[in-house]
Amino acid sequence: MKTVCIVVGHSHADGGCYNPNAEMNEYDFNHVLAGHIAERLHSRNVRPIIMYRGSSYSGMVKDVNATNADFAIELHCNGAKNKNAKGAETLHWHTSKASKALAARLQTPIHGLLNERNRGLKAIKKGDRGWYFLKKTAMPAVILEPFFLSNDESLKLGLTLREQLANVIAGALADHVLNEVTQ
Numbered sequence: 001m002k003t004v005c006i007v008v009g010h011s012h013a014d015g016g017c018y019n020p021n022a023e024m025n026e027y028d029f030n031h032v033l034a035g036h037i038a039e040r041l042h043s044r045n046v047r048p049i050i051m052y053r054g055s056s057y058s059g060m061v062k063d064v065n066a067t068n069a070d071f072a073i074e075l076h077c078n079g080a081k082n083k084n085a086k087g088a089e090t091l092h093w094h095t096s097k098a099s100k101a102l103a104a105r106l107q108t109p110i111h112g113l114l115n116e117r118n119r120g121l122k123a124i125k126k127g128d129r130g131w132y133f134l135k136k137t138a139m140p141a142v143i144l145e146p147f148f149l150s151n152d153e154s155l156k157l158g159l160t161l162r163e164q165l166a167n168v169i170a171g172a173l174a175d176h177v178l179n180e181v182t183q
């Protein structure tokens with residue numbers, strides 16, 4: 001059975017970007033999203049493993065590799081000082097074709113659903129944000145940034161569409177995992 005590891009970005013103690021108006025951070029948004037994605041993957045006959053960070057980020061990546069999952073995704077939201085910044089982007093390791101293919105597969109329906117700016121795929125190199133996870137994971141891996149949590153309107157949209165977001169992520173993931181993997 002194909003397996004996907006879903007990493008909840010950040011942790012309960014360090015929630016990532018925080019929106020004071022909504023009193024919500026990335027972790028708050030994404031641990032719920034992870035559950036929805038997992039349930040929908042399982043209904044498509046893909047085995048989900050939800051991964052929470054332990055005491056260290058590098059330890060988490062080690063734990064992801066120990067699952068032997070076929071793919072891994074890490075859930076984040078974007079944040080910026082400019083509260084009007086918006087849009088979806090998906091990060092992949094710059095030399096990994098398999099990760100780029102997965103990123104492309106996910107970016108299109110995520111942008112299609114939220115319909116803000118399409119910021120596209122970001123090819124990540126050593127030292128860029130998210131590089132450690134994207135480089136050190138043994139399987140194709142991407143980081144999702146579907147919207148800016150620092151933008152009040154975008155966060156409202158994300159909350160309204162969170163279940164649909166899980167639907168499109170799980171749908172695209174399952175299609176990719178089940179139909180396009182030859183290994």
Ligand SMILES: [Zn+2]
Pocket residue numbers: 009010016017026076077
């Ligand atoms: Zn984050």
